[in-house]
Amino acid sequence: xxxxxxDSKVQAAACSSLAMxxxxxxxxxxxxxxxxxxxxxxxxxxxxxxxxQVQGMACYxxxxxxxxxxxxxxxAEGAVQSIIAAATQHPLDFYVQVSCKNVGVFCCLLFLNxxxxxxxxxxxxxx
Numbered sequence: 001x002x003x004x005x006x007d008s009k010v011q012a013a014a015c016s017s018l019a020m021x022x023x024x025x026x027x028x029x030x031x032x033x034x035x036x037x038x039x040x041x042x043x044x045x046x047x048x049x050x051x052x053q054v055q056g057m058a059c060y061x062x063x064x065x066x067x068x069x070x071x072x073x074x075x076a077e078g079a080v081q082s083i084i085a086a087a088t089q090h091p092l093d094f095y096v097q098v099s100c101k102n103v104g105v106f107c108c109l110l111f112l113n114x115x116x117x118x119x120x121x122x123x124x125x126x127x
Contacts, residue, residue, distance in 0.1 A: 038074055
């Protein structure tokens with residue numbers, strides 16, 4: 001992700017791959033935390049704000065990675081702000097909206113209520 005930070009197709013594919021790995025391996029979430037994967041996902045979201053594929057896949061990756069151990073990192077790296085920005089940038093895009101909403105639900109299940117409230121408010125204020 002670092003070497004091809006400006007290539008949206010590489011970023012979307014990387015986020016998709018990270019999501020699949022996280023969903024299929026509990027140990028991967030710990031390894032992702034150790035190697036700064038959340039920071040890279042957030043960077044992809046920030047660098048490709050207008051790309052719906054990157055935004056959707058990044059939210060999917062975050063949803064796949066989030067757990068009790070990764071909540072603090074997700075909050076600290078600015079993922080919640082990036083999710084809100086994605087939802088705001090793509091207000092009529094069903095794919096992005098559902099992806100953003102799903103991350104919010106997972107955060108809620110892990111007691112990140114403040115984060116969830118911010119995502120919910122942003123989504124509810126869209127046209």
